Amino acid sequence: MQRELWVSISESQRRAVLINAFLGALLGSMNISSVVIALPAILRGIGLSINSSIGFMIMAWIMFAYPLIMAITVALIGRLSDMYGRGRVFTIGDIVFTTASLLLGLTPGYGAIAGIQMVIYRFVQGLGGSMMFSNSAAIITDVFPPERRGVAQGVVGISFSAGSILGLVIGGLLATINWRWVFLFNVPVGVASIIWAYRSVYKLPAGFAKAKIDWIGASLLTTSLVLLLMGLMLSMMPYGGSSLGWGNPMVWVLLGVGGALFALLFFIESRIPEPMLRVKLFRIRQFTYGVVSSLFLFLAQGANVFVLSLLLQAIYLPLHGVPYADTPLWAGIYLIPSSITNAIFAPIGGKLLNRFGARVVSTLGAILLAASFELLTLLPITNFNYIWFAAILLLMGAGSGLFQSPNLVSILSAVPPTERSAASGLRASMQNIGLLMSFAIFLTLILTGASTVLTQSIYKALLSAGVPMLDAEKLVSIPPVYALFAAFLGYDPIKTLVEQAGILLPANVFSNIDKxxxxxxxxxPAMAVGFYYAYHTAAILAILAAVFSYLRGREAFHHTIETVQAGARSTAKVIEQTNTPDPIGNKVTNGVNGNIDIKSDPILRKTYAAYLLMNTELSDTVLNSITGKELVYAIAITSGLPDWFVNFVNSINDCQFTNSTIETLTKYVSVPDWLSEVVNAWLKIKSSNS
Structure with missing residues (x-):
């Protein structure tokens, strides 16, 4: 029988693992935001223009290659990690990520050749990132006991928020020096992370079992996601007379075939003996609803990542005197409040998890996120007061922070230890799919809301500025999506349109429109409706996340514990404790004494936490916090004493429960071994204190 790893891990090892997971997550999140803000400098550095089709496609693939390969490979990597060891795969991923960063920074050549090389290196970098990302959460779950996982996952959650901020600032600064440093900056941090990973996580026990690689599943997943992403990217390109490509038959062919292959993947994976995607995990209610709620929340998060950045860079910041070349950096600075409260509330969410459970805390977080998006609809898009905007961002970050770490702990605690990396990979894959889809969804909503009046609004403004009618018609014949993408990447949108139209305007006229x-x-005026569409949609998606989060039911913890003698770490016996919810999710079978829901009872949870912390530096503190009345209550519940006795215990004062009363009671009832150890340790402390 495979016992849980956390029972044999020291506190120093736990800290080392936590630091390493923090560094890995920090690198990954920094990499995403720093590359986005540095894209104009990167394209200029390799001699490509966003106005050319090859330049636009390479720009898009540099952006999307990293999250795409992560969405494709995290499930497969998770399965391999369960087989060969999570610590080993994490460390190898660190090496792959750092090597790819070095290759990106040293990319030779110029033009399309250099661009294609960079796209290839970004795929390799994404592979390394997926090897770290799919294992960091599972390793934390492995080495931390159940009641401490929420806080630990929250600490790792801080690194994502900190990384997104640091990436924007560092990427923006380094891009002004040389675009290569945006990638080379990762190398020394990556080397330090590799050394630390080898010392802390590489030597963790190897995998649970050997298995065959599911190449059919891997091929289907790769093909389906590539086709879906290609369809979504094509949908963002103009087609015919439309600003978007949804009228292009090829978009629907790609999405249809990709969706069909994705459905076929789940059908096949549910019927083969050793699948890459552990579809059987979706039979676990807590896992399924946690993953689905995470998908909807990350779909909603696209509004935070993309819509608010586009609002600031295309409209708000230029109106307030910020040059387009500086808008990506300043947009990141303006969005910092969300990252700050996300970092603050991620560990708070982990602490609240132990008291209220993931269903309550994660659901509350999703509701706060939905409320923040609805509050954004109350602000004008051109001249809002930043204080109110920042206050809404603070609420948005708090909601996201409260949701993520409890939801993650709930998902991974519900599955057997042998399946944790696979479960983490499935969760990460769904999250990445959600983020990728959100870009196309929200761009479509924004442009759909503005489509009826946007072109006409720009045309009238051009004529008013003195642009000749024929030249104005040429300019508005170019779909506005090009100008919006240009603004999002820090290019001057008017110069982009003029260059693409190939027209030459008088200097005085050009100066009028280039302000x-x-x-x-x-x-x-035209874009306001589109942005409000996006806000409302994001709020609906967050509410759906809250609904699915609540439907997970009460949490069940699937783990194997080791019972030890008080005062010595010698093993007495190993008890497999598999908490599985009943069909309606109201009770759990704890493997100790029938149907007892330890998680939902604060007194039982408190006494069980004392057992888990036996022989640690916190042992005496936790035991001293337990009153005699609480200990008698725990004995009564776990030994199956009648309800009238439990009610009697609750009705009298704590001072009436003496040590001798508790000793006498334990002689005549049968209590679980773990509670017996707590009682003996408690009596010993009380005797020494008296």
Whole structure:
């Protein structure tokens, strides 16, 4: 029987593992935000223009290759990690990520050749990232006992928020020096992380079992996700007379075939003996609803990642005098409040998990996120007071922080230890799919809301600025999506349109339309409706996340514990404790004494926590916090004493429960071994104190 790893891990090992998971998550999140903000410098550095089709496609693939390969490989990597060891795969991933960063920073050549090399290296970098990302959460769950996992996952959650901030600032600064340093900056941090990983996680016990690689499943997943992403990318490109490509038959062919292959993947994976995607995990209610709620929340998060950045960079910041080249950096700075409260509330969510459970805390977080998106609809898009905007961002970050770490702990605690990396991979894959889909969803919503009046609004503004009618018609014939993408990447949208139209305007006319305030003033009235569409949709998606989070039911913890003698770490016996919910999720079978829901009873949870912390530096503190009345209550519940006795215990004062009373009671009832150890340790402490 395989016992849980956390029972044999020292506190120093736990700290080392936590630091390593923090560094890995920090690198991954920094990499995403720093590359986005540095894209203009990268394209200029390799001699490509966003106005060319090859430049636009390479730009898109540099952005999306990393999350795409993570979405494709995290499930497969999770399965391999369960087989060969999570610590080993994590360390190898660290090496792959750092090596790819070095290759990106040293990319030779110029033009399309250099761009294609960078896309390939970004795929390799994403592979390394997936090897770290799919294992960090599972390793934390392995080495920390159940009641401490929430806080530990919250600490790792801080690194994602800190990384996104640092990535924007560091990427923006390094891009002004040389775009290569955006990637080379990862190398020394990566080397330090590799050394630490080898010392802390590489030597963790190897995998649970050997198995065959499911190449059919891997091929289907890769093909389906590539086709879906290609369809979504094509949908964002103009087609015919439309600003978007949803009228392009090829978009629907790609999405249809990709969706069909994705459905076929789940059908096949549910019927083969050793699948890559552990579809059987979806039979676990707590896992299924946790993963689905995470998917909807990350779909909603696209509004935070993309919509608010587009609002700031295309409209708000230029209207307030920020040059387009600086808007990506300043947009990141303006969005910092969300990252700060996310970092603060991630560990708070982990602490609240132990008291209220993931269903309550994660559901509350999703509701707060939905409320923040609805509050954004109350602000004008051109001249809002930043204090109110920042206050809404604070609420948004708090909601996201409260949701993520309890939801993650709930998902991974519900599955057997042998399946944790696979479960983490499935969860990560769904999250990455959600983020990728959100870009196309929200861009479509914004442009759909503005489509009826946007072109006409720009046309009138051009004529008012003195642009000749024929030239104005050429400019508005170019779909506005090009100008919006240009603004999002820090390019001057008017210059982009003029260059793409191939027209030459008089200097005085060009100076009129090249003012910082011209383009945002022209598009703002039309774009307002589109942004409000996006906010409302994000709120609906967050509410769906809250609904599925609540439907998970009461949490059940699937783990194997080792019973030890008080005062010595010698093993007495190993008890397999598999908490599984009943069909309606109201009770759990704890493997000790029938149907007892330890998680939902604060007194039982408190006494069980004391057992888990036996012979640690916190042991005496926790035992001293337990009153005699609480100990008698725990004995009565776990030994199956009648309800009238439990009610009697609750009705009298604590001072009436003496040590001798508790000793006498334990002689005549049968209590679980773990509670017997707590009682003996408690009596010993009380005797020494008296």
């Amino acid at each position: 910082l305030t011209f383009f945002p003033s022209a598009i703002a």
